[in-house]
Amino acid sequence: MPVSTIVATSSSDLKSAYDKDGHCSLPYRFTDGSVELLRRRVAAISAQTRPEVVHEKDSGVVRAIHGCHEFDDVCRALVSHPVLVELARTLIGGPVYVYQFKVNLKQAREGAAWPWHQDFAFWSQEDGMPRPDAVNIAVPLDDVHEDNGPLLVIPGSHDLGLFDLPVRSERTSDWRQHVSDDLAYTVSAERAERMIEERGKALILGGAGSLHAFHPSIVHSSSNNRSADRRALLLITYNAVDNAPADPTRPPFLVGRDTTPVVARGDERLVVEPA
Numbered sequence: 001m002p003v004s005t006i007v008a009t010s011s012s013d014l015k016s017a018y019d020k021d022g023h024c025s026l027p028y029r030f031t032d033g034s035v036e037l038l039r040r041r042v043a044a045i046s047a048q049t050r051p052e053v054v055h056e057k058d059s060g061v062v063r064a065i066h067g068c069h070e071f072d073d074v075c076r077a078l079v080s081h082p083v084l085v086e087l088a089r090t091l092i093g094g095p096v097y098v099y100q101f102k103v104n105l106k107q108a109r110e111g112a113a114w115p116w117h118q119d120f121a122f123w124s125q126e127d128g129m130p131r132p133d134a135v136n137i138a139v140p141l142d143d144v145h146e147d148n149g150p151l152l153v154i155p156g157s158h159d160l161g162l163f164d165l166p167v168r169s170e171r172t173s174d175w176r177q178h179v180s181d182d183l184a185y186t187v188s189a190e191r192a193e194r195m196i197e198e199r200g201k202a203l204i205l206g207g208a209g210s211l212h213a214f215h216p217s218i219v220h221s222s223s224n225n226r227s228a229d230r231r232a233l234l235l236i237t238y239n240a241v242d243n244a245p246a247d248p249t250r251p252p253f254l255v256g257r258d259t260t261p262v263v264a265r266g267d268e269r270l271v272v273e274p275a
Ligand code: SIN
Pocket: 104, 114, 119, 149, 150, 151, 220, 221, 222, 233, 235
């Protein structure tokens, strides 16, 4: 069955799961060759000295790279991949553009945690995104298992609004505190525990190349990577075109300025197959 048919037939189930739980995993994946190509590009970018490359505070290893679709042709092709664009359009319900592109590398033994937080807290408070009408599409570039710091989400928490926002006068405007383990906008551990008692929690596990989506308001975290296996997670955030912030000030590699709708375009180097 062609992938476009799989996407079309699964899209209403995906949308129901996404609307109810705030996350879903997809029945298809990028091929090993596609993942290998992306890994090579990530390695090359990680070796560069540029503001888009962020390091762990303690160990100095690369924590994340940002905005790669603006300067790397494989990453540029990826954001236009028909499967990703169709999925984002289905989950958001209209034309989309690329708000953010990043790869969180979570290096073996060194990769640090992401405390409980909601992405929309950053995007609304720092950038002025009007509504959480965006979606994160996650593609692990390594196998993700319980011990290499998988994403942990609280199902259904995307529907409850934003929690624990700091008062305006105590906010930091340093974007580095939006990409470090010392996050500027967190949900308290006590609140997360109470929510988990009520709603449970879900680990986002999957092989390299698998595809997952999660909502900007879902409460999520991930732990330190204490294993011998790296856990690189590529994340593309698509935003509804009519939900673009009016006047963002954070760097363009954190907040995409080009709000032109993404046109789906296949690339023979990036191939999706049934999972
Ligand atoms: C992670 O890479 O584990 C965290 C990703 C996120 O918070 O969006």
